[in-house]
Amino acid sequence: MGKITALAAVAVLALAGCGSDDDSDGGDDNNAGSGGNALDCSAADGDGPKVGIAYDVGGQGDKSFNDAAAVGVKKAVDDLGATCTEAEATDGEAESAREDRLRQLADGGHNPILAVGFLYSEAVNKVAPDYPDISFDVVDGFDPDDEANDNVAYLGFAEEQGSFLVGVAAATKSEAGNVGFVGGVNSDLIKKFEAGFTAGAKAVNPDIEIQVKYLQESDPKGFNDPAAGKATATGMYDQGADIVYHASGGSGAGVFQAAVEAGDGKWAIGVDSDQWQTASETEQAHILTSMLKRVDVAAFDAISAVDKGEPLVSYQVYDLKVDGVGYSTSGGFVDDITGDIDGYADQIKSGEITVPTAP
Amino acid sequence: MTRLRNIAIALAAPLLAIVFSLAVTSLVIQISGGSASDFISILFSWPADRLLVNIANQTSLIYLSALAAAVGFRMNLFNIGVEGQYRMAAYAGALFAGAAFLPGALNVIGALLVAVAVGAAWAGIAGLLRVTRGVSEVISTIMLNAIAITITGYLINTYGIKAGDSRRTEAIPESSQVPGWQPFDKAAGEVWTLGLLAVIAGVSFWLVLNKTRFGFDLRATGQSESAAIASGVNSKKMTMVTLLISGGIAGLIWMPSLFGSAHYYGTTFQAGLGFTGIAVALLGRNRALPIAFAALLFAYLNEQSNRLTIEAGISVEVIQITQGIIVLAVVIAYELVRRYRLRAEEREVAQAPRPGATTEEVSA
Numbered sequence: 001m002g003k004i005t006a007l008a009a010v011a012v013l014a015l016a017g018c019g020s021d022d023d024s025d026g027g028d029d030n031n032a033g034s035g036g037n038a039l040d041c042s043a044a045d046g047d048g049p050k051v052g053i054a055y056d057v058g059g060q061g062d063k064s065f066n067d068a069a070a071v072g073v074k075k076a077v078d079d080l081g082a083t084c085t086e087a088e089a090t091d092g093e094a095e096s097a098r099e100d101r102l103r104q105l106a107d108g109g110h111n112p113i114l115a116v117g118f119l120y121s122e123a124v125n126k127v128a129p130d131y132p133d134i135s136f137d138v139v140d141g142f143d144p145d146d147e148a149n150d151n152v153a154y155l156g157f158a159e160e161q162g163s164f165l166v167g168v169a170a171a172t173k174s175e176a177g178n179v180g181f182v183g184g185v186n187s188d189l190i191k192k193f194e195a196g197f198t199a200g201a202k203a204v205n206p207d208i209e210i211q212v213k214y215l216q217e218s219d220p221k222g223f224n225d226p227a228a229g230k231a232t233a234t235g236m237y238d239q240g241a242d243i244v245y246h247a248s249g250g251s252g253a254g255v256f257q258a259a260v261e262a263g264d265g266k267w268a269i270g271v272d273s274d275q276w277q278t279a280s281e282t283e284q285a286h287i288l289t290s291m292l293k294r295v296d297v298a299a300f301d302a303i304s305a306v307d308k309g310e311p312l313v314s315y316q317v318y319d320l321k322v323d324g325v326g327y328s329t330s331g332g333f334v335d336d337i338t339g340d341i342d343g344y345a346d347q348i349k350s351g352e353i354t355v356p357t358a359p
Numbered sequence: 360m361t362r363l364r365n366i367a368i369a370l371a372a373p374l375l376a377i378v379f380s381l382a383v384t385s386l387v388i389q390i391s392g393g394s395a396s397d398f399i400s401i402l403f404s405w406p407a408d409r410l411l412v413n414i415a416n417q418t419s420l421i422y423l424s425a426l427a428a429a430v431g432f433r434m435n436l437f438n439i440g441v442e443g444q445y446r447m448a449a450y451a452g453a454l455f456a457g458a459a460f461l462p463g464a465l466n467v468i469g470a471l472l473v474a475v476a477v478g479a480a481w482a483g484i485a486g487l488l489r490v491t492r493g494v495s496e497v498i499s500t501i502m503l504n505a506i507a508i509t510i511t512g513y514l515i516n517t518y519g520i521k522a523g524d525s526r527r528t529e530a531i532p533e534s535s536q537v538p539g540w541q542p543f544d545k546a547a548g549e550v551w552t553l554g555l556l557a558v559i560a561g562v563s564f565w566l567v568l569n570k571t572r573f574g575f576d577l578r579a580t581g582q583s584e585s586a587a588i589a590s591g592v593n594s595k596k597m598t599m600v601t602l603l604i605s606g607g608i609a610g611l612i613w614m615p616s617l618f619g620s621a622h623y624y625g626t627t628f629q630a631g632l633g634f635t636g637i638a639v640a641l642l643g644r645n646r647a648l649p650i651a652f653a654a655l656l657f658a659y660l661n662e663q664s665n666r667l668t669i670e671a672g673i674s675v676e677v678i679q680i681t682q683g684i685i686v687l688a689v690v691i692a693y694e695l696v697r698r699y700r701l702r703a704e705e706r707e708v709a710q711a712p713r714p715g716a717t718t719e720e721v722s723a
Contacts, residue, residue, distance in 0.1 A: 090675045092631020096413040142523020189524035218512020
């Protein structure tokens with residue numbers, strides 16, 4: 001019987017283990033101050049669009065890009081009188097479960113339906129043709145086949161442009177001429193962050209040394225592993241880097257800790273949201289800036305487009321021109337160089353500089 | 360009579376575990392501000408057509424995974440590595456089928472063989488380590504899980520086809536896709552034909568374990584290794600073969616989904632089934648038929664969970680709580696039943712008239 005009990009313990013641990021196996025799309029963390037005024041769908045009763053939101057794993061309150069989408073919906077509730085229904089993915093769920101979630105929202109008469117995360121791409125592609133009157137929007141999504149859907153929009157971001165700007169900031173502020181990049185998972189999405197950061201840093205200082213490390217090859221746990229983030233960043237500071245940029249979601253907490261422990265003059269750069277806002281006081285002194293990925297802007301955009309009767313379709317890119325990406329100035333550490341950074345931003349907007357999307 | 364009573368007791372244990380688990384989950388929901396009555400009423404309402412289809416499909420995958428785990432468990436071999444084995448096999452199978460070396464149905468059979476071989480080989484590494492170096496298979500299979508996810512990740516990132524910001528393998532040619540059975544309308548989807556693999560595997564599992572010399576050796580080794588060795592069982596060979604079989608079954612886990620709907624290995628790959636299988640095998644006491652019911656139960660709970668959030672605003676995670684508690688509760692329930700039976704037997708033996716006993720002794 002002892003063995004069976006041990007086995008039960010293993011089984012329960014295994015079930016719990018897959019609970020931590022965060023399937024989030026990556027690099028997305030604490031979006032713009034969603035702490036105090038969370039979205040409450042049960043309290044929304046306007047006569048605006050009826051929004052269905054299908055979150056990725058974690059749902060609202062994940063301090064990640066689910067929350068960012070919720071901020072956008074909250075804005076629609078406040079400004080457009082939207083109502084909303086939330087649904088949420090679980091770990092290791094079947095593809096059919098994703099489809100079913102979208103169908104339930106569609107059957108419930110929701111329009112638009114926001115699917116948060118590229119993992120919904122295939123499911124939306126299957127479901128959307130059955131609901132031609134409903135607009136679907138997939139954050140970070142893509143069309144998996146050649147047949148275009150005229151009721152689906154893919155909300156993409158020019159992460160490389162925002163990363164370029166924080167790369168400029170890093171290279172300008174670095175005294176050691178040595179900076180680091182920590183990616184959560186070695187995927188094409190996160191490589192966009194690396195490519196932009198590297199290009200930005202080299203634009204300022206062609207001789208700068210850039211250390212690049214990814215926490216995981218493909219395991220999504222790389223976005224939820226602060227210990228690995230800390231160990232990796234500490235290694236970079238030990239190797240002479242004085243600024244480390246992370247695109248590793250929840251693992252970034254470890255990167256901030258590493259910066260604090262590395263001491264004065266060592267900095268970290270946040271990602272996706274203004275992470276200075278949600279950091280502790282000791283960490284704030286080490287967060288130089290953050291790369292902003294405005295999922296909330298895209299989400300609100302998609303809802304208001306439906307409200308106006310002109311739903312978004314096809315690929316929508318949120319780049320510097322539309323403030324879809326950017327950098328934060330909280331803490332005031334980059335106030336003296338905003339002129340330089342904005343100069344590069346203008347060059348990107350005008351097309352003078354084309355930022356690479358792959359390293 | 361005793362036989363009937365024994366069956367009733369055996370059924371009572373899991374049922375009690377389920378009731379207990381639902382009660383605890385309801386309590387958790389009520390405390391956290393949700394509505395327990397919503398939870399119960401949604402959970403027990405008849406699923407929509409497409410959910411029925413999904414439940415059937417998921418049951419076949421979970422069942423295969425549980426069988427893979429159960430083969431090892433019956434021999435006291437804890438193959439925790441089903442997760443890594445089926446991931447490697449799924450990737451290899453999808454790669455082979457996508458390359459289309461063979462036409463039509465041959466391609467399907469070829470890919471299934473590749474998947475079984477790769478799953479078995481991945482488990483075989485743990486087997487070799489155990490047999491030659493005495494490395495605990497629990498440790499090595501857990502490590503191999505991590506290695507599998509890294510290897511498949513590296514291969515797909517390096518050689519995969521770009522799809523948006525993700526990667527996938529080549530799609531299986533249409534001639535090799537296996538159409539399913541469509542019981543309702545088109546939107547409800549199809550029941551995967553290769554789900555029948557689960558039935559075949561289940562029947563074979565029962566036959567091999569209960570009707571063959573190998574099965575007897577396996578069970579004997581599981582109950583007492585020293586006794587089995589004394590009676591001439593080669594325990595090293597048994598360990599190796601059992602792990603290979605376990606890994607081979609694991610290799611099949613994702614195949615119904617691959618040929619029935621996914622058609623390539625990419626974002627639609629369903630991770631985590633290997634761990635679900637361990638819990639389900641335990642719930643079904645490693646027996647072929649009970650595992651099927653356990654798999655059905657887990658699939659049912661998983662598929663009903665979407666409605667919880669959408670209709671009642673209850674977090675989907677409560678389903679994981681329910682499943683976890685069922686597994687824990689059922690272990691306790693089985694133990695209680697075992698003791699009850701033991702006592703009942705003792706009582707019967709005590710009451711049975713001893714040859715030559717006087718009436719006074721019997722009534723005492």
